[in-house]
Amino acid sequence: MRNSMAKYFLGLDAGSTLCKAAVFDLAGRQFSEAKRRTPMSRPHAGWCELDPEICWHAVLEVISEAVDTCGIPPAEIGGIGISAAMVGAWVVDAAGNALRPGINWEDSRSQTILNRMIAADPAVMSKIFQSSGSVLQQGCTLPVLAWLVENEPEVMARAAHVLSYKDFIRLKLTGLAATDRSEASVIPGSARQRQRSAGMITLFGLDDHARLLPPVFDSETTQSGLTAEAAAMTGLAEGLPVAIGAGDVAATVIGAGGLAAGVATAVLGTTCMVGICHDRPVFTPPDLGLLFSLPGDVWYRSMVNVAGTLNLDWAIGALAPDLAGLADRYQQVTALAEAVPIGARDLVYLPYLSESGIIAPVVSLDARAQFAGLTSRHGRPELFRAIFEGVALALRDLFDALDFDGNRVVLTGGGSQSPFWTQMIADVLQRQVVVPEGTQFGARGAALLAATALGHFADIRAASRSVAGGGLTYQPNAEMKEAYDAALRRYRQHRDRLLAGN
Structure with missing residues (x-):
């Protein structure tokens, strides 16, 4: 079924631990949002797995909920775009x-x-x-x-x-392996x-x-539609077009309005990533970072710390278990950190929490997170301040590895919803940080791919441009520069000492 007049599209974004769906119009406005946890299994050291049955049911549930709560008749939804962890x-x-x-x-x-x-x-x-x-x-x-x-x-x-995860989802929705x-x-x-x-x-x-x-297709095309079984389980029409879609990195850049050469887009989610879009593939610096081939003949040259908000979630569970189950836990740990001066009283946190190590600012499979300079005078407030700062300083490391000379950064991901953390990042980078309107940029990028596939935009670059702008802008505070530069020097001293031992 193809409804060429439809002005609403559903975007699905299945992350490593959270599956999300949302309905958008052609202006990128979000009308609903649904989420389900998909627990990660680590049965052996270094193993990281997801239960396909749990993930598939999460997909069905978030699609159904997003459709049911958007206030739009299902018949007016013109297609589905999909994205997932790559x-x-x-x-x-x-x-x-x-x-x-x-x-x-x-x-x-x-x-x-x-x-x-x-x-x-x-x-x-x-x-x-x-x-x-x-x-x-x-x-x-x-x-x-x-x-x-x-x-x-x-x-x-x-x-x-x-x-890949995204392509598994499409196979289940439509029967197409691609x-x-x-x-x-x-x-x-x-x-x-x-x-x-x-x-x-x-x-x-x-x-x-x-x-x-499987065979390879352009992201902004449709090659299949919902099966009768998937349609019945989601409340949508059989044959509803499902775009080929793109990996979560590509979809997030698109959904944040960043699909244009020279634009820097950072993601502060479970993973911490910074990248710049180019009109050609960029292989420098060599043997460092990642290069993503985005739709629209765009390449996203990026540096990745691997662990982003994961550091804060781990810390709440490990250091503040009394807060872990509270709805306002993030506000509470933020208040603790805000009461501590820049530099966390000389406490440094290296946010290398992933079991796979780091691939920027250097490649080190053995790099692991740690506190440095810890003494008996440090308590929970300093520990949390050091964690917020450690991730912000890691972002600075990533930008420096990219040699980015622009003065504006688009920031997405769950961490961007923290005004305290985002202002800290602006002060550490001494650059303007823009947090676009909305929360589900991966899902929005996926929805824009579907809308482009069905002819509503001239191309995917135009679709991404249509949602650029707006949101919140954080200006760097020049008065904070000296203190954060000192914190950066201490951070890099401990970082270099750790990495030299690896």
Whole structure:
């Protein structure tokens, strides 16, 4: 079913731990929002998995709730756009049934295979970077697939497709096994060709399994529609167009209005990321950071700290369990931090909380979070102040690695909803920070891809421009510069000492 007059579109954004859906109009205004937790499983050290059945039911529930609460007749919703956490591996049989838990991008089980590749060719990681433009993370699809072939041959013998999370969702909604260029180029693939790379597939010894990787389409196209079963479970019409969609990074940049060369977009969500859009693939600095091939022939050169708001959530659970269940827990820990001066009384926090280490400002698989300078005079207020500052200073590290000379940054993600944290970031960067209107930028970007696919915008760049502007602007306070520069020097001293030991 295609309703060319429809002016409303549903966007789905399935993150690593939270599945979200929202309904938008063509101006990007949000009419509803639904969320469901999707708990992460870590059954072994370095493993990071999601239960496909739980995730699928979460998708159905958030779509149904977003449709039911938006105040718009379902018949006026013209299509669905989808986005989700990128790479990893979701293995399904010919009927589309998952054969094992979905492997998340943060998973590091493939490191044993990478170690063997590096031993055979010490330059192999640089060769991969020269193709994909990205430092290879252990949770990328090709190394994970190589691990599955080696360690779970009985599962792979039954496999029909190996998909990313987004593409698993589309398969369940429509029956179509496919992927988009943002995924294909980073598994690792070819950033220049915006496509999978036969050379990379061969490098990982996967020529006999290349058939498991689905065909590649442009994100802003529709190749399938809702099945009768999915329509019945969501309250939408059978055949409703579902766009190919894009990975969560691409969708967030689009939804934040950042799909234009020279625009810097930062994400302070579970992951902490900073990037700049370009009209060509950028491979400098070499062997550092990530390069995403976005729809509209745009490339997003980014630096990633891996752990962002995850640091604060961990700290609340570990350091303030009495606050963990409270609705105002973030306000309470913010009040604690606000009472402490800049520099957290010489306490420094390095926000390297991910089990997979960091890939910027340097690559270090063994980098782990820590407090430095901790003494008996430090209590919860200083600990939380140091955590807020540690993430903000890590963002500064990422910007410096990109050599960004602009004076304006678009900030998205859950952390951007904290005025205290956002002003701190503006002061640390000494740049204007703009928080766009809205909260679900990944879902909005996905919805704009669907609207573009159905002809409502000339192209996806125009769609992204249409939602740029507005929101809140935080101006840097020059009076804070000296204090934050001193905090940055202490931070980098401890950072360098930690990384030198790795």
